[in-house]
Amino acid sequence: MTRLLFNFLIFPGFLFTAIVGLIASWIDRKVTARIQWRVGPPWYQPLIDLVKLSIKEITVPRSASKGLFFLSPMIGLSAVTFVSTLIWLVNIDPVSKGFSGDIIVIMYLLTLPAIAIILGASSSGNPLASLGASREIKLVMAYELPFIICLIVPVIKSHGLLRLSEIINYQAVNGSFIASLSGIIAFIVMIFCMQAKLGLVPFDASEAETEIMGGALIEYSGMLLAIFKLTKTMLMVALPLFLITLFWQGFNFLSIWKYVVLLVIIVLIRNTNPRVRVDQAVRFFWGKMTLMAILAVLLAIKGM
Amino acid sequence: MKILLEPILVSIIAGLFILVIPKRFRKVIEFFSLITSVYLFIAGIKIFFAAPLNAGYFYVDGLSRFIVPAIGFFGMLVTLYSMRSMASYKDVSSYYTYILWTIGSSILAAVSNNIILLLVSWGFLGFTLYALINISGPKAAAISKKTFIIIGGSDSLMILGFGIMWLMTKSLNLSDMRIDITAPMAFWSFLLVATGAFAKAGAMPFHTWIPETAQEAPISVTAFLPASLDKLLGIYLLARLTLNVFILNSFTYAILMVIGSITIIAAVMMALVQHDFKKLLGYHAVSQVGYMVLGIGTGNPIGIAGGLFHMLNNAIYKCCLFLSGGNVEYKTKTSDLDRIGGLAKIMPITFFASVIAALSISGVPPFNGFFSKWMIYQGLIEKGKSGGVLWIICLAAAMFGSGLTLASFIKLIHAIFLGQRADGKENSRRDEVSWQMWLPVSILAILCVIFGIFAYQIPLKFFIRPALGAGVVFIGEWQTLKATLLLFAGLVIGLIIYFLGNFKSVRMSDSYIGGEPVEKDMRLSGTEFYNTVKEYGLLRIIYKKAEAGFFDIYEQGKALVFGIGGFFQYLHNGILPTYLVWTLLGMMGLFLFFMR
Numbered sequence: 001m002t003r004l005l006f007n008f009l010i011f012p013g014f015l016f017t018a019i020v021g022l023i024a025s026w027i028d029r030k031v032t033a034r035i036q037w038r039v040g041p042p043w044y045q046p047l048i049d050l051v052k053l054s055i056k057e058i059t060v061p062r063s064a065s066k067g068l069f070f071l072s073p074m075i076g077l078s079a080v081t082f083v084s085t086l087i088w089l090v091n092i093d094p095v096s097k098g099f100s101g102d103i104i105v106i107m108y109l110l111t112l113p114a115i116a117i118i119l120g121a122s123s124s125g126n127p128l129a130s131l132g133a134s135r136e137i138k139l140v141m142a143y144e145l146p147f148i149i150c151l152i153v154p155v156i157k158s159h160g161l162l163r164l165s166e167i168i169n170y171q172a173v174n175g176s177f178i179a180s181l182s183g184i185i186a187f188i189v190m191i192f193c194m195q196a197k198l199g200l201v202p203f204d205a206s207e208a209e210t211e212i213m214g215g216a217l218i219e220y221s222g223m224l225l226a227i228f229k230l231t232k233t234m235l236m237v238a239l240p241l242f243l244i245t246l247f248w249q250g251f252n253f254l255s256i257w258k259y260v261v262l263l264v265i266i267v268l269i270r271n272t273n274p275r276v277r278v279d280q281a282v283r284f285f286w287g288k289m290t291l292m293a294i295l296a297v298l299l300a301i302k303g304m
Numbered sequence: 305m306k307i308l309l310e311p312i313l314v315s316i317i318a319g320l321f322i323l324v325i326p327k328r329f330r331k332v333i334e335f336f337s338l339i340t341s342v343y344l345f346i347a348g349i350k351i352f353f354a355a356p357l358n359a360g361y362f363y364v365d366g367l368s369r370f371i372v373p374a375i376g377f378f379g380m381l382v383t384l385y386s387m388r389s390m391a392s393y394k395d396v397s398s399y400y401t402y403i404l405w406t407i408g409s410s411i412l413a414a415v416s417n418n419i420i421l422l423l424v425s426w427g428f429l430g431f432t433l434y435a436l437i438n439i440s441g442p443k444a445a446a447i448s449k450k451t452f453i454i455i456g457g458s459d460s461l462m463i464l465g466f467g468i469m470w471l472m473t474k475s476l477n478l479s480d481m482r483i484d485i486t487a488p489m490a491f492w493s494f495l496l497v498a499t500g501a502f503a504k505a506g507a508m509p510f511h512t513w514i515p516e517t518a519q520e521a522p523i524s525v526t527a528f529l530p531a532s533l534d535k536l537l538g539i540y541l542l543a544r545l546t547l548n549v550f551i552l553n554s555f556t557y558a559i560l561m562v563i564g565s566i567t568i569i570a571a572v573m574m575a576l577v578q579h580d581f582k583k584l585l586g587y588h589a590v591s592q593v594g595y596m597v598l599g600i601g602t603g604n605p606i607g608i609a610g611g612l613f614h615m616l617n618n619a620i621y622k623c624c625l626f627l628s629g630g631n632v633e634y635k636t637k638t639s640d641l642d643r644i645g646g647l648a649k650i651m652p653i654t655f656f657a658s659v660i661a662a663l664s665i666s667g668v669p670p671f672n673g674f675f676s677k678w679m680i681y682q683g684l685i686e687k688g689k690s691g692g693v694l695w696i697i698c699l700a701a702a703m704f705g706s707g708l709t710l711a712s713f714i715k716l717i718h719a720i721f722l723g724q725r726a727d728g729k730e731n732s733r734r735d736e737v738s739w740q741m742w743l744p745v746s747i748l749a750i751l752c753v754i755f756g757i758f759a760y761q762i763p764l765k766f767f768i769r770p771a772l773g774a775g776v777v778f779i780g781e782w783q784t785l786k787a788t789l790l791l792f793a794g795l796v797i798g799l800i801i802y803f804l805g806n807f808k809s810v811r812m813s814d815s816y817i818g819g820e821p822v823e824k825d826m827r828l829s830g831t832e833f834y835n836t837v838k839e840y841g842l843l844r845i846i847y848k849k850a851e852a853g854f855f856d857i858y859e860q861g862k863a864l865v866f867g868i869g870g871f872f873q874y875l876h877n878g879i880l881p882t883y884l885v886w887t888l889l890g891m892m893g894l895f896l897f898f899m900r
Contacts, residue, residue: 005793009793075795079791082790118714119659125724137833219815223804223805226801
């Protein structure tokens with residue numbers, strides 16, 4: 001239990017993922033800045049931002065339901081910490097076999113950060129936050145369908161394995177799924193779903209600073225906002241790793257380039273697209289993406 | 305034998321006795337029925353610990369055994385709840401009579417082995433359901449009639465099915481039957497009896513009475529019958545059929561799986577766009593049946609165990625949700641989502657209970673709904689190992705259905721408890737309902753947590769595994785306790801980070817919307833959340849058709865019956881020359897026939 005707690009709190013759980021996430025978010029900001037012909041921040045900027053938020057005053061709207069308003073950021077952080085611990089462990093710790101069915105558990109836990117944002121936003125009692133929450137939940141509904149269908153692809157290809165560590169081993173023997181046609185299609189769909197899960201452009205309608213002033217996060221300030229930001233940052237580590245584990249033969253410290261590749265893709269998508277309206281996002285995910293996901297499943301059944 | 309008959313007899317006599325007590329002594333009636341329901345719960349527990357019995361008229365084994373105390377438990381909670389919630393109803397004595405009779409006959413239905421006994425108690429439940437819906441006055445009359453026709457009609461199909469089974473086995477005892485589905489007529493008898501189970505539990509296409517009942521009947525009745533008891537009985541019967549009575553083939557299992565998946569998705573899509581929270585919950589009561597049918601339809605132990613566990617869990621959180629809805633309605637006198645809002649501060653207990661139940665029904669770990677859904681998914685994947693494509697569709701439907709469930713409950717929680725107050729008042733003095741109403745809700749919410757965290761230690765060990773005998777092998781071990789502790793540790797991390805910051809200067813302020821004052825008409829109630837979905841391509845047409853009653857088997861049946869009736873009405877118009885013409889035409893026909 002102490003070992004587990006260590007794993008959860010320090011390595012590779014909370015602290016480690018947070019540090020990696022902060023670095024990743026620095027890369028994100030630096031590349032974005034270079035694309036926009038700016039210099040960009042120094043490497044410790046994300047950390048400084050958190051520290052800055054920590055000394056700010058916390059304001060709570062009078063109309064808020066306080067219990068849930070304070071609890072929501074913690075729920076999101078807790079879920080993402082749990083997920084990243086699970087994913088790191090099956091990848092880097094040969095002792096940890098995970099448990100069977102952990103794919104499904106991770107899938108469910110990955111929706112918790114979004115739920116946390118929605119609950120927090122709607123408990124603030126601000127109409128703009130409600131608007132942001134409504135957009136966020138629609139987005140969740142939209143990307144969840146192709147995400148689930150794509151999640152079935154590795155299960156089919158590995159003949160019904162439900163344990164991440166076994167899926168990694170299967171890929172080690174039979175080649176990674178991404179090399180097959182169905183695998184690459186599912187992987188591409190998953191990248192778009194990941195972008196939406198991270199709430200980055202073009203799927204950031206729920207926060208839309210220029211339009212609804214931060215939307216779901218409008219009433220959050222100080223440390224509570226910092227926790228939400230930290231959750232997003234950690235999610236930026238956990239989600240790409242989950243994808244790599246499922247489709248790309250897993251991950252160790254030598255193959256850090258896989259993560260960098262995904263990160264660059266995220267940053268590129270984010271910088272080359274305008275924000276879409278939420279109904280366009282629903283159309284995109286329930287239309288094209290779902291069709292592609294179904295195609296991937298069909299190909300996977302055929303063994304391609 | 306005595307232990308089984310006693311509670312049934314007591315419930316009947318106590319019900320009759322309540323009818324005798326003058327209606328003035330309201331307190332006496334309430335207290336007496338509460339005592340009786342507590343007694344029935346205790347008797348249910350006794351039956352749970354009784355020796356197995358599967359001969360003669362009664363059938364007490366692992367499967368029926370855990371249904372009985374559950375029936376008593378929900379009966380007790382609802383009776384306690386009704387003491388306050390039914391305060392505005394006049395005819396309180398017949399209400400409690402029907403509630404007690406329902407408990408008694410449900411117990412009888414769960415333990416009967418003889419099919420005649422089963423049918424009698426089953427039919428009697430249809431009658432009490434009709435009476436209980438009808439109690440809320442003339443508005444409910446049409447709905448209670450509809451319910452009675454659907455339930456009664458499916459009961460008659462069930463009688464037909466049991467008749468065929470009797471012809472095949474020459475036995476009236478369920479325990480003696482072991483019918484291979486490939487035998488002639490066996491498939492049809494299974495389908496006919498399963499229709500009865502589907503109508504009771506509310507699987508598609510026999511579901512249409514549930515949402516409308518939820519809207520019109522007293523909410524304690526909805527929480528008692530369609531939400532918990534009818535699920536327990538309907539799924540119990542289905543499980544009994546698939547486990548003990550029939551030997552099914554893969555085709556029949558496939559039918560069950562398809563029915564389950566369609567029920568999940570279609571009902572939850574309807575729930576998304578509702579404006580009345582009772583109706584919304586009613587559609588969820590339908591949608592969840594899909595998971596149970598799907599679980600049983602997988603046909604492997606883990607899937608069936610998941611289905612049964614989901615049945616138990618569903619009864620718990622669904623009852624909790626309906627009763628919390630009742631609390632809200634009691635306070636605000638409305639169930640229209642557009643006219644409520646911001647109740648979280650006023651009714652904190654109801655709020656937290658509903659959030660827990662809502663997260664459970666959406667399958668969020670570590671609550672109980674997640675665990676049973678996870679078992680059902682495992683069952684599906686286990687099924688997938690033998691090939692085929694159907695399991696993939698069902699798995700995607702089940703998982704996505706749970707996402708949609710979450711979405712519609714976000715809407716519900718937002719519209720009722722969060723967001724702005726509908727009346728625009730700033731007053732947020734705590735004003736919780738009385739203890740008779742919040743206690744049952746909190747008990748059920750706590751059960752949701754316990755059944756989720758200690759899933760292996762309590763419900764699976766005592767209720768589900770004995771029901772299936774040996775053979776439930778988990779392909780996965782989700783260590784609920786450990787995981788919950790870790791999630792809790794995550795919350796603690798969040799708290800620590802929070803206290804690292806400048807937590808002392810917390811300032812209350814008005815909502816910020818760009819410096820403008822917040823006006824009353826800026827309120828977003830939450831009912832309009834999914835209007836984009838409603839307008840999306842093909843879905844728009846389906847929604848229109850559904851709202852017009854196109855998929856309602858009752859409306860279609862009514863149209864058919866009235867169509868035939870209308871034809872004869874057209875012929876019998878009471879005008880003599882028309883009759884003469886018909887007679888002449890008939891005679892000409894006869895002549896032609898004979899003179900050929």
